[in-house]
Amino acid sequence: MISFDVTGRDVTRAWIAACNALDRKDNPSRTALHTVVRITDPTTDDVDFRAELDRLRIGKGHEPIETVAGTLFPAGLARRITDHDELVTRYRAMYPRLRRYPGNAHGTYFGRLVAYPGVKKAEIDQVGNIINRLRKQASSTGPMTAAYEADVAHTADGEPPAELLVHAADRDNLYRGFPCLSHCSFQLDRDGRVHVAALYRSHYMFERAYGNYLGLGRLLSYIADRADLAVGTLTVMAGHSHLDGPINALRPLLSDTPPLAA
Template sequence: MHTFTVAERDVTRAWVAACNKLDSRDNPQRTGLHTVVRIADPLSDDAAFRAELDRLRTGQGLEPLETIASTLFPSALAARCAGPHELAERYRRMYPVLKRYPGNRRGTYFGRLVSYPAASAAGVDQLGTVIDRLRTQAAGTKMAAAYEIDIAAAEDAVQEVGSELLVHAAGKDNSYRGFPCLSHISFQLGRDRRVHAAALYRSHFMFERAYGNYLGLGRLLAYIAEEAGLDCGTLTVVAGHARLDGPITQLRPLLTGTGRLAA
């Protein structure tokens, strides 16, 4: 089994390190199982590097990295809202329209965070609940690990969502591939008042999705920490199955730092 753990300072360094671990001589399939990527500052990345990666992605017909990041956290909408509860309410109103876009038929990741499938028509606002719990704990006795967002949960577990963020919905998400690959996001509150996050993916395509997912998860973590009156900590991403997809010959100059991507 090919596996690895990398720990880097920012999104760019972490993504490059993970891709290089997958692109090794003893791993001709460029895949890994139970891989771990830890990012110390998930709000930081190299803008020039991201632009180069986006240029190659555009040539392959893929959507911009910002579009992927926004499926996990809609930064522009959040900036226009007074707080997480208004953000959730406005997103829920937009959600039926967003689901009409190609690829969104089963929803978006952020949609699952603010409108998790449940008995109520509006769904469960997990985001606001987790922020409220963190804010309350930060003001009193701190519990380190009681803050989860699942993107995957059984129907009878929905009432316990206050301790986790769910994405995958049992009985609804039955496809072998596609949305949602992200299953669960767990938050830990340190004694230094920093909030750390760990995200679990069943699979992760490094070229197609991972960089944008790292950006979105980092912004989600920072938003939750800020709204709870806390500081942003580290982001850890675990993938059950990771794959270095995409045009590897064109990617390698960027991964090795030997030059710009080929046009």
């Protein structure tokens, strides 16, 4: 079994490291199981590199990286709104229209995070719950650093854990497609930084991974800012990773060192 554990200082460098870990002579399928990608600063990437990767992606019929990132966090909308409750209200109002777009029939990741299907058809704002709990813990004399993980908890079961659930067991039964992201788990360290770990059942590096890293970093930044905390690291774990796409066209990008990683 091929696996890997890589670390990059920014989104671009981490993505390149993960792709190179998959593109090995002893791995002709360019796949791996139980992979780990750590990003030290998930709020930063090389925009020139992203533009070149986008050129290849769009040429193969994929949507821009910004579109992928937007399914995890609507950065443009959030910049125009200062109040979190208003962001949730406006996104929920847009959600039916967003779900009419190709690929969104089962929802978007951010939709699941701010309108998670709860009991009695109630919609749960998990992001707001996370922000409030992190802020409360950070202001206490002995903040909990890892009391946010609850693997079997449902968001309606008592006090909400610092875990964003995406997968809904009663409706998500597709073998492929949405949602590949199962949940995000947040940790608060003693230095006042928020870290996040995201678990994917499957990750396609060319089609989705770069945009997912970017969106997760923006989501982490938003939550940390609203909780008056600093941004920590992003760790992405995938049960199955695959370097898809035009490999011969990608290899020149994977051999270059972006300016941010120099």
